Amino acid sequence: MSAHFVSPDDIRTRFSHAMSEMYREEVPQYGALLELVAEVNARTLHEHPEALDAAEGDDALTRLDIERHGAIRLGTADELATMRRLFAVMGMMPVGYYDLTPADVPVHATAFRPIDEQSLARNPFRVFTSLLRLELIEDDALRTQTREILSKRQIFTPAALELLDTHDQQGGFDDDRATAFVLEALETFRWHSHATVDRSTYDALHDAHRLIADVVCFKGPHINHLTPRTLDIDATQAGMPNHGITPKATIEGPPRRCCPILLRQTSFKALEENILFRCADNDTQQGSHTARFGEIEQRGVALTPKGRALYDRLLDDAKTLTQGLSGEAYQQALQHAFTDFPDDEAMLRREGLAYYRYRLAGHAMPFPADELPSESTARIETLIERGMITTAPIIYEDFLPVSAAGIFQSNLGESSIASYTQQANQQAFEEALGVSVANEFALYEQISRESLSHCLATLDIEIPT
Ligand code: OOG
Ligand code: NI
Secondary structure: OOOOOOOHHHHHHHHHHHHHHHHHHHOHHHHHHHHHHHHHHHHHHHHOHHHOOHHHOHHHHHHHHHOEEEEEEEOOHHHHHHHHHHHHHOOOEEEEEEEOHHHOOOEEEEEEEOOOHHHHHHOOOEEEEEEEOHHHOOOHHHHHHHHHHHHHOOOOOHHHHHHHHHHHHHOOOOHHHHHHHHHHHHHHOOOOOEEEEEHHHHHHHHHHOHHHHHHHOOOOOOOOEEEEEOOOHHHHHHHOHHHOOOEOOOOEOOOOOOOOEOEEEEEEOOOEEEEEEEOOOOOEEEEEEEOOOEEEEEEOEOEOHHHHHHHHHHHHHHHHHHOOOOHHHHHHHHHHHOOOOOOOHHHHHHOOOEOEEEEEOOOOOOOOHHHOOOOHHHHHHHHHHOOOEEEEEOEOOOOOHHHHHHHHHHHHOOOOOOOOOOOOOHHHHHHHHOOOOEOHHHHHHHHHHHHHHHHHHHHOOOOOO
C-alpha cells in the first residue's frame, strides 16, 4: 500500500466516531447510555482491574472507550454488494452467516468487522447487516410492489460511489479523500423522517411485517442502534432507570458467570418517531414509526465449535426453566440451567470449549525439552503450570442469532404474526454479497494457534503433531 494512503484502521475509527456523533444527536438517549456505560466501566475497572486483559494494558482501555457495534437492514442484493465495498475501505469484512427466520424475522445477515488481531485491538467496530428476504413476502402484489419501490432508490450518494471506484482503482485513499469518504458514507446511515411512500403502502408493508416497512419505506438504511461495550452489564442494566432509560426485561445470552463467555446484551425499546408520508398532491401526512433503539453488551471469551454446541444446547434446555421469568429470577434460573458449563478458565481451555491466546511470561527462559512430557497437550500444560506461558481469553467479536432475534423482537413489538417455514440460505446471501463470508471459528482458531506457535518457537520447543 502506498505510503500516503490513510490506513483502513484509521478510516474505520474516523467513521465510527462520526457515526457515534451523528447518532448521539439523532437519539439523545444514546448519549445518556454512553455516559452510564463510561461510569460503570470506570467503577468496574477500579474494583476489578482484571476485568480487562491486563497484558493488553492501555490498548485495551483505548479500545473499550471507542468500542461499538451498530446495525442496518438492507433491501436488495445490489445494496449489500456495494455495502461490502464500502466497509472494505474501512478494513471491515463479512464474518458469519445469521439466519433470523426461525425467529420469524424475514432477514438473513452477516457482521462486517475487522478480522486481524492488530486491527481488532485498534478498533473492533462492527456492523450487523441484514438483508430482507423478499421471497418471504407471501402476497404476490405486495412483493412486486416492494421490489419496485426498492429498485428505485439509491442509498449511496453519487460522490460515495465515485470514491469507491477511485478506491478500487488506486487501492487506498489519501487524507482528503478519506475525509470526504467518511462524510459521504455517513449519509447512507442517516435517519430520514420523510417516508418515500404513502400511508396505505406503509400500512400494507407494516401489516406484512413491521420490519419490512422499516426496510422499504425510507430513503436509506438508517443506523438503528449503536451499542457500547460494558464490563458489567448487570450494573449497567440496573443503572438505566436512574438515567431515564427503560431496559427490556431480560438480558439476552449466557448467564452471569465468573468467566464470561460469548456475549450478553440488553436493549431499550425503540422510540416512536414522527414521520411524514407522501400524498398524491405533493403534500405530506403526519405519522409515526418505531425503529431506532439503544443497546449495551458485555463480551466474554469466544467458544470453540464444541463449546458453542454446549452453549446452544443449554440455552435451548433453559427455555422451559426460564419461561415467564424476568430480572433476577430469570438470571438465577439461567445460571442453574448452565451448571454443566465449566466456569473455570483452565477447564474451559483444557476441555477445548473456549479459545485462548498464549503469551510468554516475562521471565521465560529457554527450557530443556527433555524435562517435558512427550505428548503435545501435556507439554503445553506443563509449560503453563511452570509459569513459562500464560493464557488470556480471546474475546468473542461476533453476534448470536438467538440473542439477535430477542433484540429484533423487543423493538418490533410482540405482535409479529408472520411465521416462516423457509430454510437458511447462505448461498443466496453470499451470491448477493458477491463473496463468501468468513468462518468466525477459523479466525479465532488461527489467532490462538499462532500465539502458541510463537511462544514455542521463542522457547525453542517442538510440539509433536
Ligand atoms: C439487528 C439486531 C441484531 C444484535 O446486537 O444482536 C443486533 C437489528 O435489529 O437490525 O444488533
Ligand atoms: Ni445490536
